[in-house]
Each structure stands twice: as C-alpha cells, then as structure tokens.
Amino acid sequence: MLVPNRRITIPCTEGRLARLLEWKLNRPSSVTATVPRQKLHSNALSTSPVNTTTIDVHRAFLNGDCKQIDKSLQRLVTSVERDSPWYDESNAACWDYVTTTETVPVVSAVAHDWSAEGGCGGVHLHFKCPVCGTDRYGDDDPNDTLPYLWYAECCIDVILIECPNLHGVRGEP
Numbered sequence: 453m454l455v456p457n458r459r460i461t462i463p464c465t466e467g468r469l470a471r472l473l474e475w476k477l478n479r480p481s482s483v484t485a486t487v488p489r490q491k492l493h494s495n496a497l498s499t500s501p502v503n504t505t506t507i508d509v510h511r512a513f514l515n516g517d518c519k520q521i522d523k524s525l526q527r528l529v530t531s532v533e534r535d536s537p538w539y540d541e542s543n544a545a546c547w548d549y550v551t552t553t554e555t556v557p558v559v560s561a562v563a564h565d566w567s568a569e570g571g572c573g574g575v576h577l578h579f580k581c582p583v584c585g586t587d588r589y590g591d592d593d594p595n596d597t598l599p600y601l602w603y604a605e606c607c608i609d610v611i612l613i614e615c616p617n618l619h620g621v622r623g624e625p
Contacts, residue, residue, distance in 0.1 A: 502582045503558045509601065509610055513548040514538050521610060523601045525551060557582045558599065558612040563592065563621040575622060577615050581606045592618065 510528045512520040519538055522528035529549060532539050539547070561579035566572060575592035577600070586606040590613070593600065600613040 504555045505558050505612060506553060506555045507601070507612070509552050509554050509556070511550050511552070512536075513550060514543065515546050516548075521601055521603065525549060554610070556601075556610050556612055557604075557608065558614060561613050561615040563615050563618045565621050575618070577613055577618070579613060581608065581611070583607050592622070594622070 507523060508525075510522050510525045511518050512528055512532045519536060520528060520532055522531065532547065533544075559579045559582050561577035563575055563577050565575050567574055573591070576589045577592060578587070578589045580587055581604055584607040588604070588606060590600075590602055598613070598615060598618065600615075602611055602613055603609070604611040
C-alpha cells in the first residue's frame with residue numbers, strides 16, 4: 453500500500469552543498485551509525501571538485517529511523533513491504549515515506565566479479581568517496597538500474613554510483 457509522502461524541496465547550490473557536507477561531517481556520530489564521521493574542511497570541496505546532480509531521494513522511515521532509500525518511490529514501498537527485515541503488517545502504519553529533492557555527488561565505480569577473481573560474493577562495485585577519498589564498495593543489484601543510489605557510509609549521506617564496465621563484468625552485451 454502506498455502511503456502518501458511529504459515532498460520537501462531543498463534548493464542547493466555548490467556553496468550550500470559544501471556547507472551541508474561540512475555540517476554532516478562535523479556533527480557527532482548518530483547513535484545508530486557504525487561508521488565514525490570524517491572531518492571535512494570547507495575548502496576540501498573547492499580543491500577537489502565534486503560532480504553532482506539533483507534528484508529526488510525517497511526514504512523509508514520506521515518510527516523516525518531511516519531504513520532504506522531509492523530513486524523510485526513505488527520501488528521503495530514495494531521493496532520495504534516485500535524485503536525489509538523490519539517490516540510486518542503490525543507496524544505498517546509506523547512507516548513514513550519522505551521525498552526530498554537533493555543535490556548528490558556522482559562517482560564512477562569499477563565492477564569486479566569477486567567470484568571470478570578467486571573470492572566469493574559475486575559482482576561488487578568499487579569506488580572512492582569524492583569527499584574524503586575513502587575506498588568503498590557495495591554489492592551489484594541486478595534488479596536496480598544505474599546509476600545506483602547508495603548510502604555513502606563514510607562521510608556523506610547518499611551518493612549516485614555510475615559503473616561503465618558493469619555489463620561486461622556481468623557477462624551482458
């Protein structure tokens with residue numbers, strides 16, 4: 453069932469993005485976060501330009517705690533109701549779906565098939581955070597479409613992931 457969402461529009465210039473990222477990085481870690489926040493100086497964005505784009509980010513909240521994000525509201529609601537370990541019929545009314553228009557960083561990733569490279573776990577996308585330079589990776593999701601919208605899990609909230617070699621690594625034309 454699609455719960456009516458609230459739409460918040462956040463106009464964002466590069467200066468506002470820099471201030472937002474600086475605020476996010478310098479605030480105390482969330483009590484639910486497992487990754488400590490990195491410190492960022494406001495001139496870090498000016499010395500290394502960050503490619504950004506403006507998109508609608510859809511978030512699913514359970515009792516005020518963001519559990520999942522997606523580029524599509526309908527896909528988010530379906531995924532929460534079908535796949536979320538936190539969702540069940542008894543707490544369906546406790547979920548809120550919020551859409552915000554945000555300027556988010558875009559990075560290019562390189563796909564690696566860990567299984568073919570002697571490891572396990574299938575295809576993973578490797579990238580560097582455009583703000584702090586931390587090496588990151590995540591699982592490929594063949595049910596999603598590029599660019600992927602992911603939690604950055606280092607110093608910024610969300611990030612768009614492009615991956616030019618993904619189809620070749622998957623064995624697709």
